[in-house]
Amino acid sequence: MKIARIFTCLFLAVFLVTAFCGAIRANPVPIPPGELNLPVEIAEEWLEASPDNNILEGAIFDQDGNPLFCDVSQRKALRVSPGKNLETLINLPAMGAGGLAWHKDGRLFMAALDLAAKAGAILAWSPDSGELETIVPVDYGFWPNDLVFAPDGGFYFSDFRGDASHPIGGIYYVSPDFKNIAPVIPNLAQANGVALSPDGRTLWATEFAKNRLHRAELTSPSEISPTGSSIPWHFAGPAPDSMRVDSEGNVYVAIYGQGRAMIFNKKGIPIGQILIPGREKGENLLTTSLALDPGAKELFIVTSNDEKGKPARIFKAPAFAKGQKPVIRQK
16 A cells, blocks of 8 residues: 555656646746746736837836836837826937936936937936937947936946847946946946946846846946946846836846846845736736836836737736835926
8 A cells, every 4th residue: 555655646746747847848938947936926917008019118207106118119208197098208209218217307318229220329308398408429329228317416327239249238327417428337248227226336237138137336426346246146038128226225127028027135136026917828028127116115017019919018016115216306
């Protein structure tokens, strides 16, 4: 009897392992083995943002708590009202905005890029006049992908140039008067996301073409401590995209091509992940950007699909802490 029980247990174990492995192979985006034990939250659909499956990017919040995002395909920046109506804030004449950030004077800065034309710029939009101003012009040769403001009024932007075997992109710092641009994390292969800790002393970046998370401890806005540069995480599969930091210093990274986001603590250690519904069927995989609500512990993730017949959506999930409120000077 004991031998029979042993064989039965072995058979069940083999069956379960085989079934589990088969399920993993059938899933187009299985969770990498080293991340299977991370705490999981399942996001819920919050808004259908584009029935035409346009590419969405640049998710942030305004000072009134309304979500903003970019429709890259239509070259627009949009705001979602409390009633979930979409309002077009900006129509760009050329290039699509991939990253948004508020200047303290109330202007909305945009990282604009046209990959086909191999051109990019940093633009600023005034809500009062509706005018667009060029801050970093096209002829400087950068491909800006995202940006974040520093406490001194300067800002960091990611330069998306290069590829896995030709790392010529990086993270750059622009001085508060916008006259000087300095490299901070150079030699990156398609620098994508960029974010800053609440105290402004830790700079984060994602390297899209090499699947890496960078962490840099700053001694000044454009200088890294001699021992402050590290790569705390290597991602598996495609590919770390935009990122945000919450009010407690936790880092949220959208993973393009996997329909999920990963969360790291202030030291770069993974502490959780968020899965987008439909990912196991190959849907909603193009998770490009995310925004943290400054008024609630909630995360909003924008995503689209490889296939044109399915809509692009915004999903919502719990966050570890509230987002950082944009600092905009009252007039």
